Amino acid sequence: MRIAVYVPLLLCLIAPLGARPLSERCEPRLATWLLTASALVLGTATTICLGMLAVTGLIRFPQLAGLGHWSAHTAQLDDPAELSIALIAGLLLGGAVLMAARMLWRRARTLAAAALQAACMPAEDGLVVVEDEAPDAFAIPGLPGRVVVSTGMLRTLDETERHILLAHERAHLTAHHYAFVALAQLGAAANPLLRPLATAVTYTIERWADENAAAATGDRTRVARTVGKAALATHDTHPHTPDAALGIRGHHPPLGGAGPVPRRVAALLAPPLSRHPVLSAATAAVLTATTLSTAEAAHDLHRLLETVGAW
Template sequence: MTPFLVIVALAVALPWAAVPAARRLAGLLPPREASWALTGAAVLLAGGTVAALVGLFHVPFLAALEHLPLERVAADWPAVVPVSGAAGALLAAQALRLALVARRRRALLSRAWRLTGEGTAEGDVLVVPGEEAEAFALPRHRGRRARVVVSEGMLKALGPSERAVLFAHERAHLHGRHHVLSAVVDLAAAVHPALARLGSALEFHLERWADEAAAAAVGDRRLAAAAIARAALADSAGAGGHGAGVRGAGVRGAGVRGRRFLSVSTGPVPRRVQALLEPEPAGPRGRGPRAAAAGLLAAVAVSALLTLGLPYGLHEYVEHTVRAIVGP
């Protein structure tokens, strides 16, 4: 039974080793590819963890398919019931966390839409009253189309060309459905705690993706960098205020695990501005990206092999138990 337990243990522990490789690879890729790499890694690693726990939980039931009494199975492997029960408890906890994360995100979105009810629509832009400088992408919800939410205070803080950058940035979030990628990684983190570190990395790369889209839309990387810096400064200057905007009502800071809506002011702004002052990022080159990609692919491949090996391990366990009890 030891090889089977080793397979399960590796499948559950592997994300701790794979997450650093995924973050390293993302740092060497252009923003869009980095975002997809992080999301894909989160899904695959979370899936491997769930598969391992499901396999472990089903050991007694598979033995029952061979018409073996649980007492006889437990005599051959005394830990079968505690281990299976622990796997079931972890699966139940994961299901509960998934439900809570999904509910929290839906509640946050509903609250944001309620608090922007007094806004004035101008195309896909929703201007909300308030002196606080804030802007963010608000995904569609219950039949209401997605909007770029911007406060009157933010519009006053930016010039016409800078507003164009701001709108292009938030539209890139909506058109790229970045909120979906963010939700996927949040849900994956509810399955395995190691995957929570992918969330902060994804947030940064999603903002960089939108930054590059805004720079391409206005055709001026320096203008985009200046606009993002000015919007972030205006946003932070009003962070302690008590205006009537969305943040004043407590929504901007009420995201899952404290995460805000995707916004031009989210993430390490100095790094984003510096990236815009440099040439447009190209595809990965050199040994560094190849090594990081190889490390991540190896971790994901091992996770997939371990997951695929679970049915074989379970089958071998049942066959071993049958031989031990009834003879060859």
């Protein structure tokens, strides 16, 4: 436990560095799975490790150690963690649990409201058209889900572009993208260091839907044009959207610093991405190291509790 308990915490400093490469160089569906798994596993592991460190501090107090029939004196001699570290871990653990619980509650309420709204919407083949001059389109998860498109968006796009838009939004529903976002955000709520992973998931699900639309239509260039056209139409209606997010400033910044829409367009204009075995293997190695170190730390804590209980 002296080293193993800190490994997941250290990996949480390193893992976010891989969020951008994974989202930009790896096939979107696989990237979404890897990023979501990373956020969830690392968030869970760090919470467990903080809990184990907090326990090592609690058993140093005679009143608390007595509840588990442990020796506080023995714990003070054999405990590998400093008391200050254990107390800090306890405070961080409380914050992580509180933020994760708050996120789960808000997400559950949002999904329940979305499902109820979807069930109440009259739809034809899962499509709901609303009378609104503002161009807009989005998917509402439910049983079944709905694709909502405004009349303003339908007038903005031609017939082929409408099919592309619907294919994109339906991909969000059929692939349950809302679940990937929720799980990644849960991991980031437990550990704010993992927020880049959750942010990357919100991008890769859009890329995933883009690729589904490209596969359905067989025209990547047309899909790229539709993505840009819909984004610009939405921007004209919602001017508070940052210009850089849509890449429409007077100068042309490097793509690496561009917002998600120009990056999606550039990806569609390029050949489809591969599974990138190196990045996949690196992510698998991080998740394996996290799992094994957490299990090792739990085993060490079990041995420590056995030692301080032998009195």
